[in-house]
Amino acid sequence: MxxxxxxxxxxxxxxxxxxxxxxxxxxxxxxxxxxxxxxxxxxxxxxxxxxxxxxxxxxxxxxxxxxxxxxxxxxxxxxxxxxxxxxxxxxxxxxxxxxxxxxxxxxxxxxxxxxxxxxxxxxxxxxxxxxxxxxxxxxxxxxxxxxxxxxxxxxxxxxxxxxxxxxxxxxxxxxxxxxxxxxxxxxxxxxxxxxxxxxxxxxxxxxxxxxxxxxxxxxxxxxxxxxxxxxxxxxxxEALPPGARGPRIGIDGKEGTVPPLGFGIEPELAAATLAASEALQAARPHHAIVHYDTRRAEGLKALEAGVQAAIRAGAEPWLELVVVEVETFAEEVERAGKLNAELGSPFTTVLVSPASDLKSTLPGSVWPRGAPLDKLYAATRKAFPSARICGGMFSYFTELNRKRPPVERLDLVSFTNSGLVHAGDDRSATEGLETLPFITKSVEAIAKGKPWHAGPSALGMRANPYGAAPMQNPNNIREAMNRMDPRQRGLLGAAWYLGYFAHMARAAA
Missing domain, CATH: 2.70.98.10 (Beta-galactosidase; Chain A, domain 5)
Structure with missing residues (x-):
């Protein structure tokens, strides 16, 4: 017991x-x-x-x-x-x-x-x-x-x-x-x-x-x-007296549609996701994003495990494709398209990014060489003819804002968020939700009328665009830039995810 x-x-x-x-x-x-x-x-x-x-x-x-x-x-x-x-x-x-x-x-x-x-x-x-x-x-x-x-x-x-x-x-x-x-x-x-x-x-x-x-x-x-x-x-x-300041709470008459909810599947966690499929079904997910990076995964086997986990959870499989090659990127994308065909073409949406864009580049610096985005998107559309093509960043809004894709070549624009990039304390994490209305307004300006999508986001970091890797946090403490943040298992984490989804729902992400 x-x-x-x-x-x-x-x-x-x-x-x-x-x-x-x-x-x-x-x-x-x-x-x-x-x-x-x-x-x-x-x-x-x-x-x-x-x-x-x-x-x-x-x-x-x-x-x-x-x-x-x-x-x-x-x-x-x-x-x-x-x-x-x-x-x-x-x-x-x-x-x-x-x-x-x-x-x-x-x-x-x-x-x-x-x-x-x-x-x-x-x-x-x-x-x-x-x-x-x-x-x-x-x-x-x-x-x-x-x-x-x-x-x-x-x-x-x-x-x-x-x-x-x-x-x-x-x-x-x-x-x-x-x-x-x-x-x-x-x-x-x-x-x-x-x-x-x-x-x-x-x-x-x-x-x-x-x-x-x-x-x-x-x-x-x-x-x-x-x-x-x-x-x-x-x-x-002329300063206002304290009682004249502060928030005002009210209910307006706006109504909207709650956007579809999804989740991400890392290759090494596909089996665990499959085992938790019944719990995931209760959330009624619309889609599950299967991450595929040829440097980490094992081809067809990895993709198949991710697709099975998505379908068992009742979610539509989407693909998050990392393209490593710079000169021969079209062939790399074509191989991924053939793997998709072998599985019966389950991916209805393909998010694609050069591997070079997984790491951030500071303002004033030159972005490292990667597959040219316009040609990469064209190659992806050819390899996945029945799928929507999504571009943007697998990292955070920062990188999308600094390197904006040619949205006219895309069906969808994507980015992700983490609540622990700069600070690890409870208040910094929760007050960060204040920024989401500004992020959604800024994304709409970047997307230029195209639909946009908030990808797999978490309180903790799934990857570190600013260093070698997220902190592993073996001591289970509050820590910036950590992957396994303890609050994701607590009520504070639940409140954070609810607040995140509520802001995105308000913007119809």
Whole structure:
């Protein structure tokens, strides 16, 4: 007889303990201290910034969980001060830093980080990251100061920007609410902004070290970093009282059709999917996407197992075809078409992508060589004459936004999402659902009137376009970029999937 799982496992799929945040208060200025960083920086209840964090990343964009020591929190009626030491290390390298955070009731907040590489330290990013929220900010004006002192009036993007909307930054000023202006000044390096909604993050991220510079890069042993972020609030008498702000809940008269629901089948999980067919039938899936990559699979046997699992679950088999060859791609696609014919042509829709597009390419970089998309789509249509042809990305919306397919050659445009690309905590994962209305609006602009499809998506990562592979997570913890996220087995995961599907249903994905 099995013991009942604990409440923590039922909710989050893990026994990992999470320390509650410490709320810091200085007059009308408040912030939450969590793992040494600040979240939900507010003034008079108005969110100014989503977060300010000191981040240390490895060469695969994985984020270190620093070990914090000597933490001291001092609070007074007119301000607060936090200091601590931290170390980020693994078996091969180590970086240490000292942090200081000070807030005053005058509406001023200063964060400073002084770090030293104990060894040669290979990193893709080390330093401060500032997150501006999306709600009430997207599409709104911003004033920016460049590192050379130039002042420019611009705005936060509404349609999701595939590249950096703001570069060479020293400071950003925006109106957080009527009568409340906030300036965020960043010193110690050159900063630039990316639109994190690309990755299902509910924020615009301003980060240290431009992506145009080489990465990963090495902080030489003994080298020092000294950076700071200063947040200044200017409030007028026109600021709305707290009771006049906040969400409004209501029911409108719109009606729509719930879009078809599907699921993905990895070759190595086809047998497990087949065994769970009865449970899957209860979800009444419309389609199941069978992944096929000639570098991983075993030809006809792998495809047949995926098709059987799809049909047993009551789903229409779709094919997700990775094309490896660059010069002889047409022959590779033709071979896949013949395998499909041997199975009786079960695939009604074929999603196709060059293997080179499974890995991301940063803005300003050249995409690696792959089969030319227009010719690849034509070859796929010839090899699968009775199927709809779908293009786009097997990775995330980010890559679709940065490399847009010739949609006139397609019947359908596709992409996927993961909720754990940049952060692994519960709140970051769930608040990312705020970005889905912006993603669906942006996809519609990319598709230019063609139908679009949200492919196999999950809270965890099924693949890592930004490194060698997703984290394997043997300790069953909350972790960014992990494949087997524990919350997928808990009620938080169920809530995330429900929210994801609800947003997609609203957009009729």
């Amino acid at each position: 099995f013991a009942m799982p604990s409440e923590s496992v039922r909710l989050f799929g893990t026994e990992e303990k999470v320390e509650p945040p410490v709320v810091l208060t200085a007059g009308k200025l408040t912030a939450e201290l969590e793992a040494g960083n600040l979240r939900y920086i507010r003034f008079d209840g108005v969110e100014l910034l989503r977060a300010v964090s000191y981040i240390v990343r490895d060469r695969n964009w994985g984020t270190y969980n620093p070990v914090i020591s000597n933490l001291e929190v001092e609070e007074k009626p007119d301000g607060f001060r936090v200091t601590y030491d931290a170390v980020a290390k693994d078996a091969t390298q180590e970086f240490r830093y000292a942090a200081e955070i000070e807030g005053t009731s005058a509406g001023r907040l200063v964060l400073r980080g002084r770090g030293t590489a104990v060894t040669d330290f290979i990193t893709n990013r080390t330093g401060f990251v500032v997150l501006h929220p999306v709600e009430g900010v997207a599409g709104h004006p911003a004033g920016i100061e460049h590192v050379d002192g130039r002042i420019v009036e611009t705005s936060f993007p509404d349609i999701i920007d595939p590249v950096q909307p703001m570069m060479e930054l020293r400071a950003i000023t925006h109106e957080a609410a009527p009568g409340i202006s906030v300036t965020c000044r960043m010193e110690g390096d050159t900063f630039e902004m990316e639109d994190q909604r690309n990755w299902l993050d509910a924020s615009y991220k301003t980060y240290v070290r431009p992506l145009a510079l080489p990465w990963p890069y090495t902080l030489g042993k003994g080298s020092a970093l000294d950076q700071s972020v200063t947040v200044t609030v200017a409030a007028t008498d």
